[in-house]
Each structure stands twice: as structure tokens, then as C-alpha cells.
Amino acid sequence: MIKKYSFGRPMDTDAVVQSLPPESEPLPYFTLTRTGQGVSLSLALSPDEVLFGLGESVRGINKRGFRYRSWNSDVFNHTESTESLYASHNFLVFFSPERLLGLFLDDPGPVTWDLGYTRSDTAVITSEFGDLDIYLLEEDSLPALARAFRRLTGRSYLPPRWAFGYIQSRWGYASEQEVRAVVREHRARHIPLDAVCLDIDYMVDFKNFTWKPDAFPDLKAFSRDMKAEHIRLVPIIDAGIRTEEGYAPYDSGKAGGYFCRKEDGSDFTAAVWPGMCAFPDFLRDDARAWFGDLYRPLLDAGIEGFWNDMNEPALFYTDGTVSKAFRRAEELQKGSVDYEAMWFLKDAFNSIANNMDDYRSIYHFPDGKPVRHDRVHNLYGAFMTRASAEGFRRYDPDRRFLLFSRSSFIGAHRNGGVWQGDNFSWWSHLKMALQMLPNLNLCGFLYTGCDLGGFGCNVTEDLLERFLQLGVFTPLMRNHSALHTRDQEIYRFSTWEIMRDTVSVRYALLPFLYSEFMKAALMDGMYFRPLAFDYPEDPRAVRTEDQLMLGECCMIAPVLEQNASGRYVYLPEDMLMIRFRSAADYDLVPLGRGDHRIDLKLNEFPLFVKKNHPVLLCAGGESSALLDDRRLTAVCRMDRDVAYDLYRDDGISPSPDLEKSLSRVSISADAASGSAVPGVAISEVLL
Numbered sequence: 001m002i003k004k005y006s007f008g009r010p011m012d013t014d015a016v017v018q019s020l021p022p023e024s025e026p027l028p029y030f031t032l033t034r035t036g037q038g039v040s041l042s043l044a045l046s047p048d049e050v051l052f053g054l055g056e057s058v059r060g061i062n063k064r065g066f067r068y069r070s071w072n073s074d075v076f077n078h079t080e081s082t083e084s085l086y087a088s089h090n091f092l093v094f095f096s097p098e099r100l101l102g103l104f105l106d107d108p109g110p111v112t113w114d115l116g117y118t119r120s121d122t123a124v125i126t127s128e129f130g131d132l133d134i135y136l137l138e139e140d141s142l143p144a145l146a147r148a149f150r151r152l153t154g155r156s157y158l159p160p161r162w163a164f165g166y167i168q169s170r171w172g173y174a175s176e177q178e179v180r181a182v183v184r185e186h187r188a189r190h191i192p193l194d195a196v197c198l199d200i201d202y203m204v205d206f207k208n209f210t211w212k213p214d215a216f217p218d219l220k221a222f223s224r225d226m227k228a229e230h231i232r233l234v235p236i237i238d239a240g241i242r243t244e245e246g247y248a249p250y251d252s253g254k255a256g257g258y259f260c261r262k263e264d265g266s267d268f269t270a271a272v273w274p275g276m277c278a279f280p281d282f283l284r285d286d287a288r289a290w291f292g293d294l295y296r297p298l299l300d301a302g303i304e305g306f307w308n309d310m311n312e313p314a315l316f317y318t319d320g321t322v323s324k325a326f327r328r329a330e331e332l333q334k335g336s337v338d339y340e341a342m343w344f345l346k347d348a349f350n351s352i353a354n355n356m357d358d359y360r361s362i363y364h365f366p367d368g369k370p371v372r373h374d375r376v377h378n379l380y381g382a383f384m385t386r387a388s389a390e391g392f393r394r395y396d397p398d399r400r401f402l403l404f405s406r407s408s409f410i411g412a413h414r415n416g417g418v419w420q421g422d423n424f425s426w427w428s429h430l431k432m433a434l435q436m437l438p439n440l441n442l443c444g445f446l447y448t449g450c451d452l453g454g455f456g457c458n459v460t461e462d463l464l465e466r467f468l469q470l471g472v473f474t475p476l477m478r479n480h481s482a483l484h485t486r487d488q489e490i491y492r493f494s495t496w497e498i499m500r501d502t503v504s505v506r507y508a509l510l511p512f513l514y515s516e517f518m519k520a521a522l523m524d525g526m527y528f529r530p531l532a533f534d535y536p537e538d539p540r541a542v543r544t545e546d547q548l549m550l551g552e553c554c555m556i557a558p559v560l561e562q563n564a565s566g567r568y569v570y571l572p573e574d575m576l577m578i579r580f581r582s583a584a585d586y587d588l589v590p591l592g593r594g595d596h597r598i599d600l601k602l603n604e605f606p607l608f609v610k611k612n613h614p615v616l617l618c619a620g621g622e623s624s625a626l627l628d629d630r631r632l633t634a635v636c637r638m639d640r641d642v643a644y645d646l647y648r649d650d651g652i653s654p655s656p657d658l659e660k661s662l663s664r665v666s667i668s669a670d671a672a673s674g675s676a677v678p679g680v681a682i683s684e685v686l687l
């Protein structure tokens, strides 16, 4: 059951697809306080209450015990104490033996989530501007609640099937030759690969929708050659448009009046990578239509996937913030040089980027009337994603395109995926990536993953290998790293063979993982879930922070620590462990409910599977297009006849038919008798 309560003057954020009449009764359960224009909701938490949600945010799967703030931010340097990341996903679930309640704040402005921070027994959620719709969801189980929320906000984005292949990316690839060399190194060593991302260096002066004529002389031919090798190119697009007369996207944007304005009506400009930029007013339908069409030359060149960046929007500086900092420096120079003056000096320069005064000086015109940016800040990335997705649909309504964004808001999950932002090559960020996944799924973002190996800092061989072992299971499996960091392609490392074997497991599992993903997406389910969703009455499972349910029947438990020779895993029920070394090399170990210490050498990682649920493996291959998903090996711990409906489709059709895409795989009980591992069947399946 979903109920809506309106406060102030809510605007259409595109988050919700079901229109409900607002209730006339006051909001139940919460104590409401008005603070200036804001609205605060507070709720007493019982000691055993856990909180799920908030999608992209730091810390645990259970969000209790910290304060988060919805304010989309470019935070290269994020840690455990960072309150705001790149996205705002204002959905939270309260779960205890006494309560199951979903709370969605459809609020495009800043929201603070004090979840047992000020007082450990109280949640206080504050909408700073107070113009919002609040939705309360009540269902009788966690999965039902998640499904109800998805119905409210719409079906998750479907990427093309090739987007489940391994993707290599790096900030710095500057020419066709360089990209060809990356592909060659992968193919020569039989490291599977489906796509290479092009970062900002492919553009002329970092200008969107351009590509360097010398470095990429014939993008169409290049893209065609790559596709012949089953490789897709995935270029980046940033939010800002350089203010340069004669640069077509700027000229057409200016002529159409599609850019965000300042109070005096002139275009708001700020510097980002290309230098001074204007910012498309994605909240306007006409500006979105214009921007979406700017992708055409790239689409015409055969490009089928993009990543949208810098769309919080990130602002390096404006003329205003720079001159203010200089003025402050001059003032300070007049006084004595002491430590205090030095702090002020530092602060003055640190506030040049992503400055609140700048965000307050931007205006959008969603329907002709001005709306100040800070009131709708968290929508910007989501509406950029929408502009792109709408453009792709106009370009070719019969195809799925790959699209993932850095910034997002609930609603954007219908139009694209997200990557988890600029992580570091840290073990703690490997754990953070894992913990973010189920909450992103709960908020609708199924197609997601982190920068494998870590974006900032220098990775080590073992860390990359452990990142890849998580990446085997994340829908977006992309190795990405920052300029000036250590080379991070698999083939750069002495242990490249074990990394290749790890990626080969992804390809062996790809038809199965794709099936699990598509079923979750098409049935408004979750691909990754907290264990609580499957074992709500098991307090151990409810509080498990380093294992995830995957699809209908699997559980993952990656190694998250350096120099570990294994880890403890909690099994809420009897399962089969598949300990992988490669696509063809794995152990099958039936384990009972309870705690287990699992030995896992650096090249080993486990997948746990519930009883009587098969996992399907194909022979593997070097590209998703080359996998044979009709000839599979079913592995199953079983004590009765079992069946699995494998989802298969053409991988690009935007409106697949779930029923028609299922092929039934049946295994009879006797398949497990007389097998090498008692009770575990290994059967060949032909479809």
C-alpha cells in the first residue's frame, strides 16, 4: 500500500510514474516539525531496527548510525565520513520485528538523513526547502516493499547484452592507436573484452560531441573495425558546453536559449574541463530534445554506448569565486602571516570549486518560470541522463543503448545505469562498493558497478584481482583508473593470467547472470539484495554487511582484505559453494547452514547457491557475442527434480517479452546420484 502526502509546492521531478492523490490526513508515524521553510520528520528507532536504502552513499548496507545529506557532489576524495556522494536516492526502509515501512522523499532539493547520528535511537529526516511529496509504503515483506517502490517509480533501465561484458577504461587514452593497442593486448592474451571507454581525451579541447581529427581520423571506420572484433567504443560526455562561438553545440544551444541563466537573464557560465562552459537546462523539454540530438554524429559513427560525467554539475570555478578568493588573499596579505591567516587563505581557495553561491546563482526554466538551482540541484544529472536516453530513443526506438551516469536521482534508473563514482585503490573502497550495491538496487539502479581496481591512487596486483572477483558479479564490470595513476589494465601485471581466468568466469556465467538481471529488471525485483530480504527472521543474516544475495538463488561473499588467505562466511541455509579459479576450474563443496571459514587463495573466489537451484555455465569466450548460450553446464546441489527458466533474448530489443524469452532447463533428481560430489549434479544442457 502506498500513500502520498504533499508539502509546500512540490514540483514534477520525474521520479514517480504512478500518480496518486495526496492524502488529506496528516502523515502518520512521524513527528513533524517545521523549521523555517523546511520540514523535519522524526521517528523513534527500536534497538533492533535496521535501515536500508539511500542508494549511493558511504558506509554500511544498514544505514543506521550516521548522517547523510542528499546533495549531489563531485567528491573525488570521499571517505567514510563523506555525507554526500554523486547521487541522491531518497528512499529508506525501516525494518524491525515490529515495523516494515518504506519512506520516499520526492524532493529535488537538499535533504538530511540523521539516522541515529544525533541520538542513536532516533531518525530525523529534514527537507531543507519543504516542497516535496512524501510516499509511505507498507507491504508485508521486504521484497514486496521493493517491488511496490519500483512500480511507483517505474521499471529499471535495460542495457544491451554486450554491456555485461568486461569493459576496459582509463582516463588518458588519447588516440585510436592507443585504444587499438589496448584491444590487441587483451585479445593476444585471450583476456575477454567487450568494450573500451573513451575518456575526455578523445575530444578536441574536451568539447562534447567533437573528436580529435588527428588522433581519431575516421571514427566510423574505427568503430566498425572494433565491432568486427566484438569491441564497442563507449565515449564520455560531460555536462558543460564550452562557450565558444563557432562551436556548433554552443551556437545552437545559445540560439535556442537552452542554457541555464543567472538572475539577470544572462547565461550562467563556469569552468570545467573545456574551460568556460554554459550548462544545458535539462529541466526544459526543449533543451533536452536539443541536447539528446547532439549525440547523433556519434551514433551515426556507430557508437552504441555512452557515459555521462560531471553532471552534479561539477564546477571548477566561476569568475565570481576566483576573484573572491583573490580579494580575500589580498586582504589577508595586509595582515600578519600567522597560522589562522593561512587557514583562511586555504579556505578561500578551497571554496573556488562547487561553491554554494554559484549553485544559488543558477536558474532553470522548467516551464517558463524561473526555479533557483539549489532547490532542484539533485535533478541535474538525472535530467541529463533523461535527455540522452530520449535522444537515443528518437534515434532508434528499436535498440537498447548503453548509458551510465555519474550523477543521478530516483527516476533516472529508468533511463540508464550509474557507476559508483571516483573510488580509490583502497581495500576499504572495495568493501564500500559491495555495500552500496544492494541499496542502489533497492532504489532501482540495477545496472551498476564500481571502478574496478579503483579510480584514484595506485592499485596493487592483489587489490585488482580482488576487485575483479567482485566485478565478476556486478552488471557493469569496468576497470577504470585516473590519469597519472599506475597502469591498471590486466595485462600490465605479472599475475595477469589469474586475472584473465577471473574474467573468464564472468563470461562462463554471463548467460546466467544476464538471465538473473533481466528477470529482476522485468519483474521489478532486485539483482543484488541484503540477506535480510531472503532471511528476515534470521538476526545474523539481517545484520550481515559483507555478503549479498544475487538473483533468485545465489549469494556472494568476496574477500575484502589484503593478504587474506580466506574469510568467514555465514550461510543462512544449506548451500553449494562453487569455488572458482577459472571458467573450467572450480570446486563444488556442499556446506551446511552456519559459519564457515573458507580458504580462498588469491586466484579463488566463491559463489554460494541455494539447494535445488541450478547455476548455468557456458563454455566461455572472449566476447559476449561469442558465447554459446544453448550449450550449458548446470551445476546443482539437489534432492529432487529441479527446473530453471533461463532468460534469453536478442540482447538489444528495448521491449522484450519475458514469457517468450524463457527456456526451461529441467534436471531430474537422479542426475545427482552417483556423481563425484554426493548430492551435486553436473549436467549438460542443450537448448
Ligand code: MIG
Pocket: 170, 171, 199, 200, 236, 309, 310, 406, 421, 422, 455, 480, 481, 482
Ligand atoms: O574531473 O573525465 O568520475 O571517471 O575519468 C574528473 C575524467 C573528470 C571524473 C570521472 C572519471 C573520469 C574523469 N572525470
